[in-house]
Amino acid sequence: MxxxxxxxxxxxxxxxxxxxxxxxxxxxxxxxxxxxxxxxxxxxxxxxxxxxxxxxxxxxxxxxxxxxxxxxxxxxxxxxxxxxxxxxxxxxxxxxxxxxxxxxxxxxxxxxxxxxxxxxxxxxxxxxxxxxxxxxxxxxxxxxxxxxxxxGLILGPHEDIGRLPWWLNRIARGGPTLAPGPPEMKLQYIDARDLAAWLLDAAAAGRTGPYDLVSPPGHTTMAELLETINTVTGGHAELRWTDPKTILDAGITPWMELPIWLAPGYEYDFLHGGDVSKALRAGLRLRPVGETVADTWSWLCSVGGTAPQRTDRPTLGLSPEREAAALS
Missing domain, CATH: 3.40.50.720 (NAD(P)-binding Rossmann-like Domain)
Incomplete structure (x- = not known):
């Protein structure tokens, strides 16, 4: 084309x-x-x-x-x-x-x-x-x-929002690490490369109208994501799973200070509970979370650990001081 x-x-x-x-x-x-x-x-x-x-x-x-x-x-x-x-x-x-x-x-x-x-x-x-x-x-x-x-939530190499890069850098740093629970929480996201492949296929096929483009619910879980990150980055972190109430009572902001994570409730159901059967029927294919994590880490290391940051989006992540206070 x-x-x-x-x-x-x-x-x-x-x-x-x-x-x-x-x-x-x-x-x-x-x-x-x-x-x-x-x-x-x-x-x-x-x-x-x-x-x-x-x-x-x-x-x-x-x-x-x-x-x-x-x-x-x-x-x-x-x-x-x-x-x-x-x-x-x-x-x-x-x-x-x-x-x-x-x-x-x-x-x-x-x-x-x-x-x-x-x-x-x-x-x-x-x-x-x-x-x-x-x-x-x-x-x-x-x-x-x-x-x-x-x-939906887009992850992968060259991410300029800072969600997966923040988790990669935080877990690579090691030590006691606040892991927001519950561990079995289902996640929906899409690798930017899978998104791109589907968009080009759809354009070639002349598809029209709206398609929700994200993985099915449970393509991965919070535990699988963070444990995979820990494995890929060297296994230096001690993941301390923390219940949502403790996190919220500490004043920690979901999504912003703990990227990707949302406490159970309406916003979580909205972001991670979508029916994507229409896109799947139209050929959407999704790589495993391990590939997304490993490739993003490889890219992040190649740029010195500092991902580019879009100027129209806020900087994400939990400060070491606030994390330590919550864990204590």
Whole structure:
């Protein structure tokens, strides 16, 4: 395919480019020119948020577009409109966050209600509304088939959010380590490389509409994840399993201070209880957690242990002082 990748090539975009390269696709990327383009790609320079920032796309032609944009919906609106008649298929990498949660009903499938959103909005403060608005923007402004890849928790090499890298570094440091329980807690996530492979397959097949893209519940557990990390990083940590109430009573924030982990309850059920049978029927394939952990550790070591950090996301992780206080 002739493939156009929009939205950056730091993590998911990079995985898409890498997978497309292995398939022999002709890859074009649009960026502001602040970073070198990935090897084997054609680079176009442009700032999608600036007037005239899409001029480099004029006259181009692509079989498929993959857009990983996470900001204001009007950027996707303008990109989709600019590509009318110039691309055969548009994939927007969205999020399961688009589902409405006001009634506290867990949105298990793609048929669940979604949040209200404005496709013309220039506001990205509300993540769920921004993602849903971008979905609508693509639908309303592109003249071909549109696919919404609603990803869940994304892990893997080159992660620039800091979830799995934080756990890898913390457990590698060793010693008594707060392990948030219960150990048998089921987790749903997707390796960015598996996400990329499915997106390219789906684009080639002309799939449309929303697909929730994450592993089935229980693809791994909290215990398997942390024990695998401990094994891969040398086995220096003493995992001290701690019940959720003790963690919450200590004022430790789930998800932010203890990345990936959520205390049992509605938010946990929402994030780790989705029905992904639609994507599985459409060919979604998932590698084992051991491969994701080992490959991410290998990459993290290759960059000196410090993962890149997106500037639009907060720094994650529990400080040694707060961990020690909780363990004591």
């Amino acid at each position: 002739r493939l156009l990748v929009l939205g950056g090539t730091g993590f998911v975009g990079r995985a898409v480019v890498d997978e497309a390269r292995t398939r022999g696709h002709h890859i074009t990327v649009l960026n502001r020119g602040h970073q070198p383009a990935p090897p084997g790609t054609t680079a176009l320079i442009g700032d999608r948020r600036a007037p005239g920032g899409l001029a480099a796309l004029h006259g181009g032609a692509w079989d498929a577009v993959v857009d990983t944009w996470s900001g204001a919906p009007n950027v996707v609106r303008d990109s989709a409109a600019a590509l009318r008649g110039h691309a055969g298929h548009y994939t927007y990498v969205s999020s399961r966050s688009v589902y409405a949660t006001d009634d506290k009903t867990v949105p298990h499938t793609e048929a669940a209600p979604v949040v209200d959103a404005d496709p013309d909005s220039g506001d990205a403060d509300d993540y769920a509304s921004a993602k849903r608005g971008a979905e609508l923007a693509a639908e309303q402004n592109f003249d071909g088939p549109v696919l919404h890849g609603r990803a």
